[in-house]
Amino acid sequence: MEGDVLIIGGGPAGMETASRISDFKRNVILVEKERELGGHILKWDRLFPDGILASDITKDLKASLGNTKVILGSYLASIEKRDDYHFVAQLSSGEIIRCSSVVLATGFKLFPAQKKQEYGYGLYDRVITNEDLETRFKKSEGLGKEAPKRVGFVHCVGSRDEKICNKQCSKLCCITAVKQAIELKQLYPDAEIFCFYMDLRMYGRGYEDLYLEAQSKYGIRFIRGRVSEISQDQSGLVIVKAEDTLASRPLKITLDWVILMAGIISERENDYLTQQLSLQLGEDGFINSLDPIIKTDQTNIPGVFVTGSATGPKTLPEVLSEARSTALTVNEYLNKIKNG
Amino acid sequence: MVDFGFKLSSSNRIDLDSCDSDLFLKLKAESGTIKQCIACGSCASSCSAANFTGVNFRKTILLIERGKNEEAKELIKGCMLCGKCTLVCPRGINTREIILSINQYYKKERF
Numbered sequence: 001m002e003g004d005v006l007i008i009g010g011g012p013a014g015m016e017t018a019s020r021i022s023d024f025k026r027n028v029i030l031v032e033k034e035r036e037l038g039g040h041i042l043k044w045d046r047l048f049p050d051g052i053l054a055s056d057i058t059k060d061l062k063a064s065l066g067n068t069k070v071i072l073g074s075y076l077a078s079i080e081k082r083d084d085y086h087f088v089a090q091l092s093s094g095e096i097i098r099c100s101s102v103v104l105a106t107g108f109k110l111f112p113a114q115k116k117q118e119y120g121y122g123l124y125d126r127v128i129t130n131e132d133l134e135t136r137f138k139k140s141e142g143l144g145k146e147a148p149k150r151v152g153f154v155h156c157v158g159s160r161d162e163k164i165c166n167k168q169c170s171k172l173c174c175i176t177a178v179k180q181a182i183e184l185k186q187l188y189p190d191a192e193i194f195c196f197y198m199d200l201r202m203y204g205r206g207y208e209d210l211y212l213e214a215q216s217k218y219g220i221r222f223i224r225g226r227v228s229e230i231s232q233d234q235s236g237l238v239i240v241k242a243e244d245t246l247a248s249r250p251l252k253i254t255l256d257w258v259i260l261m262a263g264i265i266s267e268r269e270n271d272y273l274t275q276q277l278s279l280q281l282g283e284d285g286f287i288n289s290l291d292p293i294i295k296t297d298q299t300n301i302p303g304v305f306v307t308g309s310a311t312g313p314k315t316l317p318e319v320l321s322e323a324r325s326t327a328l329t330v331n332e333y334l335n336k337i338k339n340g
Numbered sequence: 341m342v343d344f345g346f347k348l349s350s351s352n353r354i355d356l357d358s359c360d361s362d363l364f365l366k367l368k369a370e371s372g373t374i375k376q377c378i379a380c381g382s383c384a385s386s387c388s389a390a391n392f393t394g395v396n397f398r399k400t401i402l403l404i405e406r407g408k409n410e411e412a413k414e415l416i417k418g419c420m421l422c423g424k425c426t427l428v429c430p431r432g433i434n435t436r437e438i439i440l441s442i443n444q445y446y447k448k449e450r451f
Contacts, residue, residue: 219375224379247406249353251353251355252357
């Protein structure tokens with residue numbers, strides 16, 4: 001198969017880039033390893049800050065793909081740069097793709113919460129992750145028929161933590177926790193909800209308002225301190241220990257459920273691709289852009305572009321805007337190589 | 341009893357499973373603004389009494405939320421109700437109303 005552009009990754013970044021490049025009458029091939037386009041938001045129910053349905057976004061993105069050739073259920077087995085304007089890739093299915101440029105829209109991975117053993121994910125039934133909770137929301141299950149009395153959210157699980165080699169802030173979890181806490185409170189108005197945080201990073205428009213609403217309208221309580229350990233009592237409830245750093249004292253609470261806010265880490269499964277293309281990775285495992293301000297979607301290899309959260313944690317609107325700008329950059333590049 | 345020279349220390353831990361949330365619930369019902377604290381410390385830093393006494397409004401409402409009412413009470417003892425903390429609070433917490441409610445609670449319930 002031949003094309004002008006090969007896009008790796010069919011999440012929001014890859015889909016939006018594909019649809020915008022096809023607008024320029026380019027031949028685009030989009031490869032997605034899963035059997036469905038959409039990426040992480042397929043597992044998400046509603047999106048912050050306004051609670052828009054994730055499925056609506058995916059539907060819109062799919063509808064605007066234009067003439068893009070979509071290959072599902074395949075990943076790249078290898079990729080090679082033959083000369084300046086010519087890449088050859090082989091898919092897991094054996095198919096060979098020749099193209100003039102490559103866009104990595106490989107995204108991120110959620111931190112596997114079981115690695116943080118002291119939180120007991122995978123051991124205790126009532127310790128779940130942000131992704132698990134979204135799946136439950138999607139299936140309209142919530143936390144079950146029996147209304148929980150007390151629920152806790154643990155921020156920064158797998159973020160800002162050198163012990164598990166992820167120093168970076170995942171950026172989205174603070175606001176996601178506030179959103180999910182409000183959703184739980186709407187579902188179970190009598191439940192007491194606690195958020196254990198280190199810092200609350202409410203940087204986006206409308207985020208701070210949501211935080212204030214969580215406090216004043218929904219009575220969600222925020223306790224500053226990183227949870228040190230979670231254990232289970234005989235009845236299956238979970239006991240959380242942390243320092244209340246504002247009171248400078250250790251704190252203990254028994255909860256019905258604990259939601260771990262698993263952070264965003266780099267998609268290391270693609271390390272072989274970045275190695276084959278000789279791309280530069282940062283210490284955090286994310287792909288380095290040529291520069292962090294102007295050439296955010298270009299890499300150290302001409303003809304290889306990167307977009308979305310493959311270069312670090314990003315919100316969905318940031319990803320979509322970046323995808324549109326990447327489409328422009330790629331189109332410019334293709335014009336340039338055509339005209340010599 | 342023989343004195344062996346040992347003593348038991350009481351727990352310093354905040355236990356949210358068995359705390360006295362009576363006062364907190366009362367304040368929440370009277371003035372919802374108590375829930376809005378972001379622990380910035382503006383109230384404590386602008387306090388005219390804080391330089392000479394142990395007054396600390398931020399800590400007072402934090403401790404009440406954690407059920408440590410007796411300790412909280414001690415932290416507003418020197419308050420002169422000047423109202424500077426109400427002026428500076430970035431979240432619009434009605435600090436004077438809360439302080440008066442705490443005093444009233446202790447007059448009615450405990451003394």
